Amino acid sequence: MSGRLNKNSGIPLYIQLKDIITERIKDGTYSTGEILPSETQLSLTYQITRQTARRAISELVKGGLIRTEHGKGSFVSINELNYSIWNFNGFTDYILALGKIPVTRVLEHEIDNDMLKLVRARGVKEVNAVKYLTIDTSYIPLELFPGIENYDFSQNSLYSTMRRVYHRHPRRIEMSVHAVNPGQIERDLFMLEHIPPLLQVSGEVFSEKSRLVERVSVIYSPKLEFKMMTTINP
Amino acid sequence: MSGRLNKNSGIPLYIQLKDIITERIKDGTYSTGEILPSETQLSLTYQITRQTARRAISELVKGGLIRTEHGKGSFVSINELNYSIWNFNGFTDYILALGKIPVTRVLEHEIDNDMLKLVRARGVKEVNAVKYLTIDTSYIPLELFPGIENYDFSQNSLYSTMRRVYHRHPRRIEMSVHAVNPGQIERDLFMLEHIPPLLQVSGEVFSEKSRLVERVSVIYSPKLEFKMMTTINP
DNA sequence: TAGTGGTCTAGACCACGGT
DNA sequence: CCGTGGTCTAGACCACTAG
Numbered sequence: 001m002s003g004r005l006n007k008n009s010g011i012p013l014y015i016q017l018k019d020i021i022t023e024r025i026k027d028g029t030y031s032t033g034e035i036l037p038s039e040t041q042l043s044l045t046y047q048i049t050r051q052t053a054r055r056a057i058s059e060l061v062k063g064g065l066i067r068t069e070h071g072k073g074s075f076v077s078i079n080e081l082n083y084s085i086w087n088f089n090g091f092t093d094y095i096l097a098l099g100k101i102p103v104t105r106v107l108e109h110e111i112d113n114d115m116l117k118l119v120r121a122r123g124v125k126e127v128n129a130v131k132y133l134t135i136d137t138s139y140i141p142l143e144l145f146p147g148i149e150n151y152d153f154s155q156n157s158l159y160s161t162m163r164r165v166y167h168r169h170p171r172r173i174e175m176s177v178h179a180v181n182p183g184q185i186e187r188d189l190f191m192l193e194h195i196p197p198l199l200q201v202s203g204e205v206f207s208e209k210s211r212l213v214e215r216v217s218v219i220y221s222p223k224l225e226f227k228m229m230t231t232i233n234p
Numbered sequence: 235m236s237g238r239l240n241k242n243s244g245i246p247l248y249i250q251l252k253d254i255i256t257e258r259i260k261d262g263t264y265s266t267g268e269i270l271p272s273e274t275q276l277s278l279t280y281q282i283t284r285q286t287a288r289r290a291i292s293e294l295v296k297g298g299l300i301r302t303e304h305g306k307g308s309f310v311s312i313n314e315l316n317y318s319i320w321n322f323n324g325f326t327d328y329i330l331a332l333g334k335i336p337v338t339r340v341l342e343h344e345i346d347n348d349m350l351k352l353v354r355a356r357g358v359k360e361v362n363a364v365k366y367l368t369i370d371t372s373y374i375p376l377e378l379f380p381g382i383e384n385y386d387f388s389q390n391s392l393y394s395t396m397r398r399v400y401h402r403h404p405r406r407i408e409m410s411v412h413a414v415n416p417g418q419i420e421r422d423l424f425m426l427e428h429i430p431p432l433l434q435v436s437g438e439v440f441s442e443k444s445r446l447v448e449r450v451s452v453i454y455s456p457k458l459e460f461k462m463m464t465t466i467n468p
Numbered sequence: 469t470a471g472t473g474g475t476c477t478a479g480a481c482c483a484c485g486g487t
Numbered sequence: 488c489c490g491t492g493g494t495c496t497a498g499a500c501c502a503c504t505a506g
Contacts, residue, residue, distance in 0.1 A: 012474080013475080013476075038491060038492080039491080039492065048476080048477085049477050051476075051477075051478090052475080052477080054492085054493090055475085055476090057492095068491095068492060068493090069484090069485085069491085070483070070484050071484035071486080071492065072486085073492075074492080176460055177433060177460040178433070179413030179414070179431035179432055180413070180431060197413035197415055197431030197432075198413055199411060199413050199433075226410055246494060246495090247494080247495075248494080248495090272471075272472060272473080273473065282495080282496085283497065283498095284497095285495075285496075286496080288473085288474090289494085291473095302472095302473065303504085304472075304474070304502070305472050305503035306471095306472065306504060306505085307471090307473075308472095
């Protein structure tokens with residue numbers, strides 16, 4: 001049981017509990033369709049109020065990982081689906097969670113009009129090749145991130161660098177989705193024979209204080225499923 | 235001031251408050267960027283606890299309508315963007331909210347394997363033509379909706395019919411997004427000269443009790459912007 | 469310092485599902 | 488009937504923002 005909450009860590013209890021449950025779902029302790037401990041049970045186990053346990057569950061529902069049924073309980077609804085790709089948050093983490101090895105190749109790295117232009121192909125390592133899954137084109141304002149052009153982003157995560165070195169935390173993304181025909185780069189990297197249309201997501205990423213930290217455009221390989229879930233308000 | 239909560243209506247107070255605030259935003263009482271009354275103020279005004287007011291605000295944040303800033307307040311973040319199209323919920327309402335007249339044309343209407351197959355083109359009325367924006371292909375299980383094949387869905391909303399006549403409430407949608415090349419129907423209806431790839435969203439719609447109420451696939455005209463917003467958890 | 473949102477507690481009553 | 492999740496209250500302390 002790694003399951004004990006630290007009341008003085010500064011991390012909200014509901015976040016800690018949420019993380020513990022997420023972990024349990026990822027490692028299979030709770031698997032799809034299974035019922036979770038009741039809210040009352042959770043509050044007793046972790047020595048918190050039911051409201052706080054509810055808050056953790058509510059976060060998980062929001063993320064689509066679990067579902068609640070009135071009078072019955074909470075159930076695991078999805079295993080690792082729905083960690084949607086365009087949760088730009090963590091491509092690396094996402095691939096690692098699938099038990100595979102992430103690969104990043106920097107295709108372009110130059111300064112363009114006070115912005116760092118960064119083009120990266122990202123994928124997973126296969127037996128004797130690399131399968132590329134996305135091509136990301138990013139523009140990062142040098143004004144906010146002076147010196148960021150000196151990092152090697154085939155090794156470092158862009159967002160961790162923003163957080164750890166510059167103390168800027170990407171928070172909100174506004175994006176739009178388009179369908180596009182593949183260009184030469186996409187054909188080469190995705191190794192397409194026929195040329196199906198591809199999905200492209202273009203977005204602007206903002207920090208807490210609504211400063212633009214990245215303008216980004218991602219093209220997805222047809223090998224990536226693009227799934228999501230939503231609910232309807234009555 | 236239509237602003238009074240009914241404590242015995244059966245409708246949760248936080249939903250009532252959420253609706254009131256939504257109304258105020260839509261009608262311009264609070265406009266983009268403006269600050270909302272504080273949580274304490276709301277709780278006093280509406281005679282509820284701060285927690286309940288918070289819950290209403292939390293719902294609005296989830297929907298992207300407002301944004302909170304610690305130590306400062308809550309602000310209107312978006313006016314009517316983000317009532318995203320693939321909120322299948324209300325194409326009709328969406329178009330009406332834009333001040334335009336929605337049009338639905340039924341292209342196919344037949345029974346296929348215990349399912350009602352319904353193909354509809356949807357759009358807006360222009361001066362002397364109709365601009366089609368989506369083509370929806372739906373399969374509805376007759377077992378759950380006996381007799382639904384007798385409704386005219388160029389006039390009636392599919393979801394309202396499900397709700398009002400059959401007491402089934404669409405709640406959850408699982409969907410995937412693809413890029414496709416247009417077929418003849420799309421070229422004709424969207425009146426495309428060049429043939430750009432199109433976005434297609436395929437999904438399954440479930441009721442409260444996780445019964446499948448519709449399998450649907452929507453193809454979007456390139457004239458529709460496909461926008462969304464999301465947040466990153468630290 | 470005063471006001472704001474963020475977290476948490478302790479307790480209550482309700483509506484729903486299954487026994 | 489009991490156990491479940493859903494809503495709500497009353498009050499507390501904290502962290503952040505601004506004058």
